[in-house]
Amino acid sequence: MTNRIDNGTQQVSDNGAEEEIYDIEPLEVPAAISVHDLADLMMTTPVEVIKEFMRTGHMYSINDVVQHDVVSVIAPAFGFEVLSQEAATRPGSIVLSMDEEDPSQLVARPPVVTILGHVDHGKTTLLDTIRKSNVVSGEAGGITQHIGAYQVKSNGHVITFLDTPGHAAFTAMRARGAQVTDIAILVVAADDGIMPQTEEAIDHVKAAGVPIVVAINKVDRPDADTERVKRQLAEHDLLIEEWGGNVISASVSALTGEGVPELLESIIIVSEVEELKANPHALAKGVVVEARRDKSRGTETTMLVQNGTLKVGDNLVIGTLRGRIRAMFTDRGEAIESAGPSQPVVILGMTGLPEAGHIFQVVADEREARQVVESRQRQADMQKSSGPTLEDVHTRIESGEIKGLNLIVKTDVQGSVEAIKGALNNLNTDRTRVNLVHAASGSITESDILLAVASQAIVIGFNSTPEQAAQAFANQEGVEIRHYSIIYNLLDDVELALTGLLEPVYQDVVEGRATVRAIFKVGRRQEVAGFYVNEGRFARDSKVHVLRGREQLYVGTLTSLKHFKDDVREVATGLEGGLMVDGFNSFEEGDTLEAHRSVRVS
Ligand code: GDP
Numbered sequence: 001m002t003n004r005i006d007n008g009t010q011q012v013s014d015n016g017a018e019e020e021i022y023d024i025e026p027l028e029v030p031a032a033i034s035v036h037d038l039a040d041l042m043m044t045t046p047v048e049v050i051k052e053f054m055r056t057g058h059m060y061s062i063n064d065v066v067q068h069d070v071v072s073v074i075a076p077a078f079g080f081e082v083l084s085q086e087a088a089t090r091p092g093s094i095v096l097s098m099d100e101e102d103p104s105q106l107v108a109r110p111p112v113v114t115i116l117g118h119v120d121h122g123k124t125t126l127l128d129t130i131r132k133s134n135v136v137s138g139e140a141g142g143i144t145q146h147i148g149a150y151q152v153k154s155n156g157h158v159i160t161f162l163d164t165p166g167h168a169a170f171t172a173m174r175a176r177g178a179q180v181t182d183i184a185i186l187v188v189a190a191d192d193g194i195m196p197q198t199e200e201a202i203d204h205v206k207a208a209g210v211p212i213v214v215a216i217n218k219v220d221r222p223d224a225d226t227e228r229v230k231r232q233l234a235e236h237d238l239l240i241e242e243w244g245g246n247v248i249s250a251s252v253s254a255l256t257g258e259g260v261p262e263l264l265e266s267i268i269i270v271s272e273v274e275e276l277k278a279n280p281h282a283l284a285k286g287v288v289v290e291a292r293r294d295k296s297r298g299t300e301t302t303m304l305v306q307n308g309t310l311k312v313g314d315n316l317v318i319g320t321l322r323g324r325i326r327a328m329f330t331d332r333g334e335a336i337e338s339a340g341p342s343q344p345v346v347i348l349g350m351t352g353l354p355e356a357g358h359i360f361q362v363v364a365d366e367r368e369a370r371q372v373v374e375s376r377q378r379q380a381d382m383q384k385s386s387g388p389t390l391e392d393v394h395t396r397i398e399s400g401e402i403k404g405l406n407l408i409v410k411t412d413v414q415g416s417v418e419a420i421k422g423a424l425n426n427l428n429t430d431r432t433r434v435n436l437v438h439a440a441s442g443s444i445t446e447s448d449i450l451l452a453v454a455s456q457a458i459v460i461g462f463n464s465t466p467e468q469a470a471q472a473f474a475n476q477e478g479v480e481i482r483h484y485s486i487i488y489n490l491l492d493d494v495e496l497a498l499t500g501l502l503e504p505v506y507q508d509v510v511e512g513r514a515t516v517r518a519i520f521k522v523g524r525r526q527e528v529a530g531f532y533v534n535e536g537r538f539a540r541d542s543k544v545h546v547l548r549g550r551e552q553l554y555v556g557t558l559t560s561l562k563h564f565k566d567d568v569r570e571v572a573t574g575l576e577g578g579l580m581v582d583g584f585n586s587f588e589e590g591d592t593l594e595a596h597r598s599v600r601v602s
């Protein structure tokens with residue numbers, strides 16, 4: 001078992017079985033390396049490495065020497081991406097770090113900016129105004145299609161804007177592992193002030209650790225009150241420069257364009273402080289901004305190059321998709337041959353439809369693309385991502401996988417937010433930390449779940465329930481949602497979680513009853529019971545108890561659940577179906593079937 005820690009997102013299994021790895025880290029490998037040394041390099045055991053080689057059809061023993069290109073095939077299974085030898089530079093990990101690039105290769109790159117803020121505060125208008133008045137080539141007015149990102153030029157400096165405003169899109173990228181934004185512009189309408197979505201946006205940006213430039217918008221309106229906005233910002237720990245803080249703000253009117261040049265200037269100043277750099281000589285790597293299918297052109301993928309230079313003809317891999325760039329266009333639809341860091345481009349040539357937020361990465365040739373994809377597919381089959389739970393958070397903190405307990409708290413009323421904030425703060429000790437990523441009143445939304453995925457957080461509903469879509473999304477992403485209505489219970493559980501003492505409590509509940517009406521033989525031994533559901537439901541994953549009179553004959557899992565001829569997920573009250581119970585083949589007409597489920601009660 002390995003214990004590599006990367007960006008706090010790795011799952012460390014405690015049984016020595018396959019572990020789940022989500023982040024891909026760059027790995028420098030010599031032209032030839034022994035299996036033994038390779039295992040050391042990837043912080044795993046030689047046996048695991050040999051097993052992975054076997055899966056890819058290579059037989060090696062511990063002292064065999066393997067070539068660079070063979071290593072690149074199996075490295076993704078261990079969470080690494082082998083750097084190509086020619087580039088001899090690190091193309092950067094998913095959260096693009098230039099720390100390990102050869103400094104002599106690095107050049108300044110334009111900042112990538114996202115606009116966030118409350119609805120109707122002017123995000124879209126601001127994006128449009130900036131775009132119209134600052135076209136890179138200087139020829140304004142050309143018909144520009146919306147491709148999800150664009151570049152503008154201001155005083156000789158290029159700035160890249162992501163054209164999907166709002167924190168949901170911002171965090172969706174992060175939830176998929178991509179840190180794209182260098183600078184966030186927080187738009188606050190001067191007539192309206194800080195609103196709930198502004199607060200949410202602030203928390204999302206803070207969780208990402210991205211610098212904020214505040215655009216106080218709509219200053220043309222007679223009821224604009226910029227001083228009030230500045231006060232409210234201070235209350236949210238965003239102290240602007242003129243008040244002695246370090247947050248740059250600009251007063252603008254997205255409608256008239258007033259103040260917009262100063263806003264762009266502020267962005268450039270912040271980007272210079274950030275010293276944003278990239279290596280244009282590396283193999284290109286970056287992020288998918290959006291993708292769509294065009295009837296005649298096939299898949300059009302908008303991508304943002306984060307490092308390296310992307311060229312027509314390059315072979316690339318995105319998740320488990322691959323492709324070769326047939327053609328490439330700028331945000332203005334001009335065909336180009338190559339694109340450097342921070343440049344958004346539309347490419348043709350991907351097989352399948354890539355997802356926004358996925359990382360793209362150029363590989364040496366088609367063969368390597370195929371191999372990486374195959375290996376990732378195998379890996380994906382084995383993985384099921386899940387975030388921390390209150391039960392395992394202690395283990396994850398101890399193993400160093402996460403730094404503390406990240407919580408997102410949603411409450412019914414604003415008053416509870418403050419009470420919970422204060423009480424949770426008191427739980428912090430030298431060794432354990434509770435970090436409130438976001439706390440607000442209202443129901444639990446999809447955006448909260450996204451934030452939980454991106455920050456490895458647990459969601460607490462204090463007299464607040466998830467919206468339906470949010471619950472489904474949480475289930476899919478393995479995000480834990482806990483419900484409380486008494487603050488002491490919440491605090492007790494958090495305290496127990498931090499000390500590693502919290503055990504889940506399960507209770508067996510009956511969720512359906514049915515009567516066996518007929519028995520069918522399948523093959524020689526197996527039996528299907530035809531049944532009628534009297535109450536509740538039978539689901540695929542129900543545990544079935546078979547009862548004859550008062551006697552319980554058997555308890556087992558379902559191996560088949562059908563309604564007529566179709567395999568179904570559940571059969572509900574008043575319906576008939578057929579089922580098979582693993583290991584039980586002596587049904588009798590009139591037997592009672594109960595569907596049981598183990599439900600966690602605390
Ligand atoms: P978004 O929801 O944040 O994208 O907001 P929009 O850009 O759609 O703007 C919402 C409304 O505010 C629209 O009717 C805009 O015309 C208006 N608006 C945006 N910026 C300004 C501004 O600077 N001044 C005034 N007076 N109205 C603005």
